[in-house]
Amino acid sequence: MAEKAEELRVLICQGTGGLASGAQAVEDAFRAEFEKHGVEGKVGKRCTVVGTGCRGLCANDVLVDICIPGQEAVTYDFVKPELVTQIVEEHILKGEVVAKKKAGPYYNKFLEKQMRVVFSRCGTIDAESLDDFLAHEGFTGIxxxxxxxxxxxxxxxxxxxxxxxxxxxxxxxxxxxxxxASPGDDKYLICNADEGDPGAFMDRSILEGDPYGLIEGMMIAAYAIGCKNGYVYVRAEYPLAIQRLQKAIDVCYEKGFLGKDCMGLGFDFDLKIKAGAGAFVCGEETALMASIEGERGMPRPRPPFPAVRGLWTKPTNINNVETFANVSFIFYKGADWYSSIGTEGTKGTKIFALTGKIKHTGLVEVPAGITMREVIYDVCGGILNNRKFKAVQAGGPSGGCLPGEAIDAQVDYDSLIKAGAMMGSGGLVVMDETTCMVDIARFFLNFTRAESCGKCVPCRIGLKNMLDILERITEGHGREGDIELLEDMCVDIKKASLCGLGQTAPNPVLSTIRYFRDEYEAHIKDQRCPSNSCKALLKFEVIEEACKKCGLCYKICPVDAIKWEKGEVAIIDKEKCTECTSCYDACRFMAIE
Known part of the structure; x- marks a missing residue:
């Protein structure tokens, strides 16, 4: 441990988001600068550049931590290769932090109310290093x-x-x-990593940042249920996650952590990856098992449940990535410690992926029971452009839209269900006053309709008919009785669908009607979109009394359809206007109708 304390470490976020922002070039630049200046030996006995998993604040990638022995770590964001020379020469060699490039106060605020348990190793260790994992409690749980x-x-x-x-x-x-409790010696354990919700990437980040943690959680589960064979079913669209997990599995076999007599602990467990083709319906466990078996991913009636008759007709247990990742920490610190976190009905922490009209998008891990307001405003900085919070879609396409008045709802299973949404896998899509709730319902229903396997009539035909109605409404052709018809269809489809996809697909429609019925009525009765979002209902006119004469709309217009001079109200030339909505998106004062 003394040697570790004398080690200079440069931690570079190299999850998918970090690499997409140029993290590999940043790493190459650090290595080149270290060699150029002969840093090793000058600052610590060793200098290590570490590619970590996701740090959470994905919108600010590339994130870099400079960890100098005896000093507090310093985080830089939006790092580019050209900044590396300055960081090395001024901060690392001279001890002068590059203040202008350091992550601002919002970064500490982003972390302040989080409780990083599952993510505790993501962003702090080399995701591909077994030694790093072992140095951070790894495999002590099993x-x-x-x-x-x-x-x-x-x-x-x-x-x-x-x-x-x-x-x-x-x-x-x-x-x-x-x-x-199911009889039989042959049982299967499956990790569901088929994360298909739009905007959700919690499981992917765990696989990329802490693959050994998932393996350990599955080993504990396998020992508990008497299982010798496991699968991680992960969508093929996650190449980096698959690559890192496969490398971790290979190393575990090489070191004797997997296979016969795992770690010399007296039990056998084999683990392999099954790459799925990315069908949303394969997130449903019976469809997932059909896919592993080589069949088309379509759900099966239950009962029998997988625990009795699952993969290849054998008893099977299925949990998702985040669930297995939690298991390890229960055995590191004990069940009493874990149950002390959260609420009476929801213990532990929950990871959320926040997207939409919010200042700091990314991944957060918070104790269950924190309010939605704290997540959106305290952790993620509030609404983009300081606009008014309107709603949040909780639980992905299967969840519901919660309005502004529900912002103080606790983030736990029971509270969200009571409010008309659900926890789901953890996707939160934040919306402001420019978002049309009818169009949001149409968007999510379009997604689930496209992802339906088509096996059962309520889902295959019902969702298509509902989508047709919603499209008519957003195009200004809504009819009296459409709202009531949608409500009736939602109830019937939820009751009659075979699997969870159809049973939950109507939720966004039901919740938007429940909380935003006035918007549906405005579309149908007045052919007006209150949020000025539905193109077919837009007028593209500047509201003179609301215009602040700032010229933002003039500067953003791609076809020069806006006439404006300093101190004057902007005017839209409708003959040139292509109705692209760029001006509306740019205007912070809702002055364009």
């Missing part, structure tokens, strides 16, 4: 678990209060108990 009887392991998970993080929130220990 060592503790095997000293207990399998039923005691299940009881410990029950005691922790962990609920599945994949959407439904079913108690994890109870689920394990069902599979363990």
């Amino acid at each position: 060592k503790k678990a095997v000293k207990m009887k399998p039923q005691e392991v299940i009881d410990e998970v029950k005691k922790s209060g962990l609920r599945g993080r994949g959407g439904g929130g079913f108690p994890t220990g109870v689920k394990w108990g069902f599979c363990a």
Whole structure:
């Protein structure tokens, strides 16, 4: 440990977001500058450049931490290769922080109310290094678990209060108990990494930033239920996640952590990756199993449930990435510690992916029970351009839209369901006053309709008919009775659909009608979109009394359709206007109708 304290470490975010922003070039620049200046030996005995997993504040990539022995780590954001020379020469060699390039106060605010448990290693260790993982409690959880009887392991998970993080929130220990109690020596364990919600990338970031943590969680589950074979079902659109997880699995086999007599602990467990083609419906566990078996990914009737008759007709347990990642920490620190976090009905932390009209998009991990207001305003900085918060879509396409008055709702399973949404896998899409809620319902329904496997009539035909109605409304052709018809169809489709996709697909429509019925009525009765979002209903006129004469609309117009002079109200030339809405998006004063 003394040697570690004398090590200079440069931590570079190299999740998918970081690499897309140029993290590899930044790493190359640091290595070149270290060699050029002979840094090793001058600042610490060793100098290590580490590619980490996602740091969370994805909108500010590339994020870099400079960790000099005996000093507090300093974070830089928006780092480009050309900035590296200055960081090395001024900060690392001279000890003078490049203040203008350092991450601002918002970065500390971003972390202040978070509680990074599952993400504790993401962004701090080399995601591909087994040694780094072992140095941060790695595989101590499985060592503790095997000293207990399998039923005691299940009881410990029950005691922790962990609920599945994949959407439904079913108690994890109870689920394990069902599979363990099923007769038979051949059982399967599946990790569902088929993360298909628009804007969600929590599981991907865990796989990229802490793949060994997932493996350990699955080993504990395998020991508990008496299983020798496991699969990680991950969508092929996650190449970096697959690459890092496969490397971790290969290293574990090489070191004896997987396979026969894992770690010499007396149990066998084999693990492999199954890459899926990216069908949203394969997030449903029976469709996922059909895909692994080589069949078309379509859901099967339940019962029998997977715990009794699952993969290849054998008892099977399925949890998602975040659930398994939590398991390790329950055994590092104990069930009592874990259950002390969160609310009575939702224990532990929850990871959310925040997108939409928000200042700091990215991933956050917060204790269950924190309010939506704290997540949006305290952690993520509030609404973009300081506009008014209107709604948040919680739970992805299967969730619901919560209005401004529900912003103080607690973020836990029971509170969100009561408010008309759901926790889901953890996607939060934030909307401001420029967002049309009818169009949002249309967007999410279009997604689920396209992703429906078509096996059952309510989902295949019902969602298409609902989408037709919503498209008519957003185009100004809504009819009296459309709202009531949509409500009736939502109820019927939820009741009659075969799987969770159809059973939850109407939720965005129901929640927007519940909270924003006036917007539906304005579209139908007045052929007007209150948010000025539906193109077919836009007038493209400047509201003279609202115009601040700033010229932002004039500067952004791609076809020079706006006439404006300093101190004058802007005028839109409708003959030139292509109705692209660039002016409307640019105007901070809602002065364009």
